[in-house]
Amino acid sequence: MTLDVLYFAWLRERIGQPRERVETAATTVRDLIADLAARDDWHAAAFSDLSAIRCAVDQQLADLDSPLADAREVAFFPPMTGG
Amino acid sequence: MTLDVLYFAWLRERIGQPRERVETAATTVRDLIADLAARDDWHAAAFSDLSAIRCAVDQQLADLDSPLADAREVAFFPPMTGG
Amino acid sequence: MSARVHSAPFDLAAELAGFGSGAGAIVTFTGVVRDDTGALAALEIEHYPGMTERALSDYGRQAAERFALTDWRIVHRHGRLPVGDQIMMVATAARHRHAAFQAADYLMDWLKSRAPFWKREIGHDGAARWVDAKASDEDALARW
Amino acid sequence: MSARVHSAPFDLAAELAGFGSGAGAIVTFTGVVRDDTGALAALEIEHYPGMTERALSDYGRQAAERFALTDWRIVHRHGRLPVGDQIMMVATAARHRHAAFQAADYLMDWLKSRAPFWKREIGHDGAARWVDAKASDEDALARW
Numbered sequence: 001m002t003l004d005v006l007y008f009a010w011l012r013e014r015i016g017q018p019r020e021r022v023e024t025a026a027t028t029v030r031d032l033i034a035d036l037a038a039r040d041d042w043h044a045a046a047f048s049d050l051s052a053i054r055c056a057v058d059q060q061l062a063d064l065d066s067p068l069a070d071a072r073e074v075a076f077f078p079p080m081t082g083g
Numbered sequence: 084m085t086l087d088v089l090y091f092a093w094l095r096e097r098i099g100q101p102r103e104r105v106e107t108a109a110t111t112v113r114d115l116i117a118d119l120a121a122r123d124d125w126h127a128a129a130f131s132d133l134s135a136i137r138c139a140v141d142q143q144l145a146d147l148d149s150p151l152a153d154a155r156e157v158a159f160f161p162p163m164t165g166g
Numbered sequence: 167m168s169a170r171v172h173s174a175p176f177d178l179a180a181e182l183a184g185f186g187s188g189a190g191a192i193v194t195f196t197g198v199v200r201d202d203t204g205a206l207a208a209l210e211i212e213h214y215p216g217m218t219e220r221a222l223s224d225y226g227r228q229a230a231e232r233f234a235l236t237d238w239r240i241v242h243r244h245g246r247l248p249v250g251d252q253i254m255m256v257a258t259a260a261r262h263r264h265a266a267f268q269a270a271d272y273l274m275d276w277l278k279s280r281a282p283f284w285k286r287e288i289g290h291d292g293a294a295r296w297v298d299a300k301a302s303d304e305d306a307l308a309r310w
Numbered sequence: 311m312s313a314r315v316h317s318a319p320f321d322l323a324a325e326l327a328g329f330g331s332g333a334g335a336i337v338t339f340t341g342v343v344r345d346d347t348g349a350l351a352a353l354e355i356e357h358y359p360g361m362t363e364r365a366l367s368d369y370g371r372q373a374a375e376r377f378a379l380t381d382w383r384i385v386h387r388h389g390r391l392p393v394g395d396q397i398m399m400v401a402t403a404a405r406h407r408h409a410a411f412q413a414a415d416y417l418m419d420w421l422k423s424r425a426p427f428w429k430r431e432i433g434h435d436g437a438a439r440w441v442d443a444k445a446s447d448e449d450a451l452a453r454w
Contacts, residue, residue: 162299179323190344200334
């Protein structure tokens with residue numbers, strides 16, 4: 001499966017790019033994180049503390065255990081600070 | 084003691100005037116009401132249900148048992164409906 | 167930090183120009199004459215000149231102290247207000263949003279039940295009816 | 311009934327022109343860039359284009375249904391916002407005041423913790439620091 005993976009805020013800074021296209025066999029968000037963390041030290045560092053990570057699948061907030069199913073776009077970011 | 088007594092809303096309508104000057108020996112609001120209610124049928128009717136009456140002494144909200152002391156102005160009115 | 171009572175309309179935008187400088191959170195409440203039944207033409211609002219200004223200023227100062235407001239404003243109209251007209255507004259400014267929300271809510275509770283205003287509904291047929299105070303407004307005040 | 315995200319300033323008065331027609335109660339909340347220490351120059355707000363608009367519209371619709379709103383509006387800015395600038399606003403209109411207050415408070419709780427915005431503080435010295443989410447904001451959301 002081909003996914004667009006997006007990063008925001010300090011995740012974007014640590015990984016060094018705002019988005020990347022990823023080929024993966026992951027079936028859940030958590031699996032996808034494992035794939036990404038294995039890519040290089042920057043990815044590994046960015047995903048080292050999962051309690052600090054939030055995600056969205058196809059622009060809907062999701063859990064780490066959410067299925068990827070037919071997802072096109074997955075985003076990772078720190079807890080939101082709007083308002 | 085000479086007092087200006089003011090009436091608002093339906094109390095004003097029932098008594099038929101917005102204010103009157105009153106000579107009284109009353110020492111509390113409740114005593115003053117007794118004096119006023121004895122004046123005529125309109126006053127008596129207006130003060131027939133004390134649970135529906137609120138008052139202010141010198142423009143400060145007061146209880147029926149508040150002392151009149153050196154008061155100059157006492158106002159009677161129904162429960163307020165501001166906002 | 168001011169309270170005003172007058173019959174003329176007010177302009178929320180003008181009231182908020184320069185309001186709450188330095189605050190992080192500004193809350194406004196605006197009350198509007200609402201017609202639920204199609205029978206209402208206007209509200210007529212009577213008040214107690216002199217006491218009204220004093221009461222509103224007192225409540226504003228109490229809210230400012232209790233919720234550490236950096237600014238507050240109360241404007242309340244009296245007289246005949248047709249359906250759709252603004253009746254009154256409060257604005258509160260504080261460092262944080264919960265204080266600003268709570269202070270506006272607090273002021274509304276005091277204004278509803280402890281400010282010397284009396285509303286009368288005027289129907290399209292000319293009939294006039296004094297609005298009864300609501301037990302729920304009295305209950306709301308007891309929260310504080 | 312609308313949600314907007316843009317970098318340009320907004321004008322509360324213009325946002326409220328014609329807002330909430332037929333409502334009895336209108337509440338607004340405005341968030342302003344606040345400098346508590348004298349060291350802050352600006353906030354930089356990053357967001358997730360596409361998702362942001364969708365999330366704000368969803369939260370507005372949820373609030374409208376839950377609190378029977380007659381109107382609602384959300385405006386949120388992104389980009390660099392100097393101290394004193396307005397960050398965002400919500401406006402809610404309902405028949406009664408408690409619904410309007412609660413809906414504005416509800417929307418703020420959702421915006422704080424569930425809308426894809428991230429704030430960074432920029433000091434006068436140029437230093438940048440991501441703002442941490444507050445546990446109290448998460449707790450506030452759990453009220454609903």
